[in-house]
Amino acid sequence: MDQTFEKRKKVILDFMSDDLYVPMKAKEIAVILQIPGEQRSELKEVLDALVAEGKISISKRGKYSREHAVRLKxxxxxxxxxxxxxxxxxGSGDVFISEENLCGAFQGDEVEFIITGTPSGRRREGKIVRIVSHTVVKVVGMYEKCRSYGFVRPDNQRYLNDIYIPEGKEMGAVTGHKVVVELFSYGGEHMKPEGRITEIIGHIxxxxxxxxxxxxxxxxxxxFPEKVLNQAERVGKDVSDADCAGRKDLRSVRMVTIDGEDAKxxxxxxxxxxAGENYLLGVHIADVTNYVQERSALDKEALKRGTSVYLADRVIPMLPEKLSNGICSLNAGEDRLALSCIMTIGPAGEIIGHEIAETVIRVDRRMSYTxxxxxxxxxxxAQEEHGEFVPMIFLMKELSDRIRERRGKRGSIDFDFPETKVxxxxxxxxVDIRPYExxxxxxxxxxxxxxxxxxxxxxYYWRELPFLYRTHDEPDEEKIRKFSTFINNFGYHIHIRNEVRPKEIQQLLGRIEGTPEEAMISRLALRSMRQARYTPENTGHFGLAAKYYTHFTSPIRRYPDLQIHRIIKENLRGRMNEERIAHYAEILPSVAEQCSSxxxxxxxxxxxxxxxKKAEFMRDHIGEEFEGVVSGVTKWGIYVELPNTVEGLVHVSDMRDDHYEFLEDRYELAGQHTGKVYKLGQTVRVRVTDADxxxxxxxxxCV
Structure with a gap:
């Protein structure tokens, strides 16, 4: 049967490949190929199979034609x-896939697809023709018992269907348990995905x-795996005289740490x-590489994690606490190994000279930002409490102002949005949510x-050694042109010649400072920027207007910093021979990709x-009224941000005073009868109606 079916598919494809073939309906194909009436339902099955495989296409009028589109992944x-x-x-822009063109694709799948069109002024549209592989193996969600079987409702809204859990695969879970599900079927057009529960996280x-x-x-x-914890225990010993040998001794230099109160x-x-009219600035960074050797269990685990993760109630560290909060942490009064960048800076904030050295340090005082x-x-x-360190603090402020002024002159962009403290x-x-300024x-x-x-x-750029850089490319040309057109509505403009320069954005942010539209334009400017990433090639950092930029200062919590510390130390010790250069040139592209991901x-x-946590907090405030600012405008409604940084949606279906139309070029919702307009940056009063x-x-x- 399968062989016959495949032969029929080949006949149809050969027929459609003829240069004289024009799009036609199934009935017309049957007539030309002299297919009897009783076999025409089988012909339809063949045609539908070829459509599903992306080898032919069907128009809205039901006409079939040979698909010549290039398949992309x-x-x-x-x-x-x-x-x-x-x-x-x-690396090209995202392609929109409508619901009828999903081909049963599951969130995260690697797929083959074709481009079906590019509507004027909008993103490309496509159709998935084949699932290459499933990348999602496990899903987290809430279990619900239903007779002898059950379902898991995924937490992630991108998983579009509940997951069916057959009898005996629930691992003792009961309704309300948060669980991890291992998928063994990804479902289809009329079938739900299926899986087995492998772990119960806890009750909701x-x-x-x-x-x-x-x-x-x-x-x-x-x-952390036991092997990694054991290794951290072994290497996390106090600094010895042998550790200090050959290092620059800076223990007599007065230095401080300044961090958040709860940082560890x-x-x-x-x-x-x-130093005369100049400043001597030392930035001393924990020498984590002394404890995390390349290819060790600690190193492999750190690369796997890539970064520490800071959540509302916990920190998930890149390195075990024995290191991150212990021997690698620059605790006051304790000898520590460091990699120091000691810079001589002129009165205008310019670098006159510098030295990078392996050092041993002893922090004199732990200070907090507050x-x-x-x-x-x-x-x-506060001044009495900090006593003899007060002059140093004011000297820091003096130098910081000069550095910041110089960076501002070259065009560095400073987006100053408040972070959230939950x-x-x-x-x-x-119990409280407030902006962290x-x-x-x-x-x-x-x-x-x-x-x-x-x-x-x-x-290290001029040393021409393999290195990891923190790069930030120029904004997407189409996005920045749209942004430029939009701000013209408010009397602002930016010069876009062959490229946009960071100074243009910086000067614009300066012009809008203190105006009603400041928050709106700042947000849109940020949205037009690309995402910064790690790369082995130095292409500069657009946002900082910097020709050279890397991440050197946080090796406890970022793997790229740890990686470049190794390169720097090997170079300082004269070990960067051809073999080591080739080694780093080989591994850095994958390290950069992993760290960015x-x-x-x-x-x-x-x-x-x-x-x-914001939604949970707002559950206790349903029915209450707040004043907020319109932070987003879409065809389905307006997003409003409250002073405590909570953002919520006013859906168009709840705007009962008028029928509102979305004006995309102006980021506005306009009432067709009342003339009422909602736009970015506008202050509105809202009532909380729900929080999920x-x-x-x-x-x-809106009220």
């Missing part, structure tokens, strides 16, 4: 509303289960002195770290936890 990303997108492997009401579910859904390793992994210390900011604000009590009680319930203290450390990162990147995963998990912790959404209505 990419990764499928589903949308909760039923459609999806494919990210092509060639148990403290911490919600966040742990997000961690496991994103595949973030949250426990302190991987950077700073020292500042005046304490340093209070000193700079003139708080008497306060949880002992049961993991959010940058202070003068955080800016000081930021400026010093940026200076060290640029200095190290420039030196893990960084994106960590950021997504952090965002999801934040959204979940599982969906991680908040719903508003």
């Amino acid at each position: 990419g990764i499928f990303q589903a949308n909760a509303r039923g459609f999806g997108f494919v990210t092509p492997e060639d 009401n148990d403290p911490g289960t919600d966040i742990l579910s997000v961690v496991m859904d994103y595949g973030i390793p949250h426990e 992994d302190l991987d950077d210390a700073v020292s500042v002195e005046k 304490g340093v900011a209070a000193v700079l604000a003139g708080d008497r009590k 306060i949880l009680d002992e049961k993991g319930k959010p 940058r202070s003068d203290a955080t800016k000081i450390i930021e400026d010093f770290m940026l200076m060290a990162n640029e200095t190290v990147a420039e030196e 893990r960084e994106r995963t960590a950021e997504e998990a952090e965002r999801e936890v934040e959204k979940m 912790k599982l969906q991680r959404t908040v719903a508003f209505e």
Whole structure:
């Protein structure tokens, strides 16, 4: 039967390959090929199979034609509303896939697809023709018992269907358990995916289960293998005289750490002195590579994780706590091994000279951002508490201002959006949410770290050694042109010649500062930017207007920093021979790709936890009214952000005073009868109508 079916497919394909063939319906094909009436249902099966394989296509009028489109490969990303997108492997823009063209694709699948059209002014549209491989093996969700079987409702809304759990595959789970499901069938057009439960995370009401579910859904390793823990225990010994041999001894240099009050992994210390009219700035970074040797169990686990992940109630570290909070943490009063970048900086904030050295240091005082900011604000009590360090703090501020001014002159873009601080009680319930603003203290450390990162990147670029850079490409041309057109509505413009320069964006942000449209235009400018990533090639950092940039300052929590520390140390020790150069040239592309990927995963998990806790917090505020700012405008409604950074949607179906039309070029929703307009940056008053912790959404209505 299969052979006959395949022969019929070949006959149809040969028939359609004729140069004289024109699109025609199944009935017309049957007549020309002299297929009897009783076999025409079989012909339809053959035609439908060829359509599903992408070898022929069918028009809206039911006419079949030979498919000559080029097949491309990419990764499928589903949308909760039923459609999806494919990210092509060639790096070109995402392709829209309508619900009828999914071909049964599952979130994360590697697929083959064809381009079916490019509507004017919109993204390309396509059709999936083959599933190459399934990349998602495990899914996290909530189990629901149903007679002898059960279902798991996935936490991630991109998994469009519940997962069927046959009898005997539920591992003792009961309704309300958060579980991990291993898929053994991905379903089809009329079938749900099927799987077996492999782990019970906990009951939905148990403290911490919600966040742990997000961690496991994103595949973030949250426990260290015993082998890794044992190795950390062995290497995490106190600094000995032998460890200090051959290192520059900076233990007599006054230096401090400045971090958040609850930080435990302190991987950077700073020292500042005046040398005539110049400044001597030392940025001293924990020498993690002394304890994490290449190819060791610790190293492989660190690369696998790529980064530490900071969530509302926990930190999932890249390295075991024995190292990250122990011997690698620059704790005050204790000898520590470091890699130091000591820079001589002129009165205009320019680098005059620098030295990169292996050092041994001893931090004199642990300081907090809050304490340093209070000193700079003139708080008497804070100044008395910091005593002899107060002059150093003011010297830091003086140098920071000069560095920042110089960076601003070259066009560095400074997006100053508040971060969110979620306060949880002992049961993991959010009791407060507030914006976490940058202070003068955080800016000081930021400026010093940026200076060290640029200095190290420039030196190793000119040394022409294999290296990892932190790069940020120029904005997408189409996005920046749309942005330019939009801001013209408000009387602003940016010059776009063959390219846009960061100084143009920076000057625009300066012009809108303090205006009603500041938040709106700043957000749109940020959205037009590309994502920064790690690469072995130095292509510069657009946002910082920097020709050379790397990540040197956080090897406890970022693997790229750890990687370049190895290269720097081998170079300082004269070991960077041809063999080692070839070794790093070979491994760095995959290291860069892994680190960029893990960084994106960590950021997504952090965002999801934040959204979940915000929705949980707003459950207690349903019915209450707040003033907020329109932060997004779409055809399905407006997003409104409250002062505490919670964002919710006012759906068009809840805008009952008029019928609203989406004006895409102006980012506005306009009422057709009342003339009422909602636009980005506008202040509105809203009432909370719903908050769904599982969906991680908040719903508003305008009042």
